[in-house]
Amino acid sequence: ELGQVAQTIVDKIPLAGGIVEFKVRAPMVARSAKAGQFVRVLAWDDGELIPLTLADWDAEEGTIDLVIQGMGTSTLLMNKMAIGDAFAGIAGPLGQASELHKYGPDQTVVFTAGGVGLPPVYPIARAHLELGNHVTLIAGFRSKDFLFWTGEDERMGKLKAKWGDQLDVIYATNDGTFGLKGFVTTPLEEMLKNDKTSKGRRIAEVITIGPPIMMRVVSDLTKPYGVKTVASLNSIMVDATGMCGACMVPVMIDGKLVRKHACIDGPEIDAHIIDWDKFLPRFGAFKTQEQRSKEAHGL
Ligand code: FES
Incomplete structure (x- = not known):
């Protein structure tokens, strides 16, 4: 324990x-x-x-x-x-700390953060900046009503002020009420198609944190381009010691289905080896119980 x-x-x-x-x-x-x-x-x-x-x-x-x-x-x-x-x-x-690699000045580490995926992205992006890497951070929110940390005197504003040109921040909302209209994948797709960002940098790797479905879409998008993509998975865990199996992630390694534990092997896992078809349904598994429990607590 x-x-x-x-x-x-x-x-x-x-x-x-x-x-x-x-x-x-x-x-x-x-x-x-x-x-x-x-x-x-x-x-x-x-x-x-x-x-x-x-x-x-x-x-x-x-x-x-x-x-x-x-x-x-x-x-x-x-x-x-x-x-x-x-x-x-x-x-x-x-869990394991993020793997940090030093990339060249013509490369960028791209983050796609969906909603409350932004807080876990924040220290990882900062660690890359401290290492000297260029970072492109795409943060997506449902609408302007769900925005946080974006003001000048808030975390993202301060991060941008500190790192200047070493950091590009792109905001997107589903309804276009703040930043670009679209999803985090909208600017990402553009970068992949052009084989570089608007500032001419090539994508070194993509780190995606947010709703599981968003991470899957990002993974499917980058896969054909062969761009290394890491997803941070911590949505379902119980003991967090590798014993209970609640956090199992089905992955394919050399054509074989292997199970990884998000709690001890992760939370970051190579997104391209995750069997998303088997993995995603787990997140819907407790919906009914959750609803009943909320009603019982008057929430
Ligand atoms: Fe129980 Fe990972 S949370 S094995």
């Missing part, structure tokens, strides 16, 4: 559309966290275990930042918690 230590919420920022950012005291996690890793949160004693990829951390302050979208019973109730409340336990950092 992983260590579970009660952790106090020291700040809470409602972001948009049922999305909340928490700053939580978790000095042990903050001290050893690396980009791409996640924590397993137990909100209250008999609660569900929720995996959350770190949005940020501060080793000196001893805090970690988590962004939670209220969707199921647990996340909706978690988002009602206040500053001074404590989560019953946070275990981590868990």
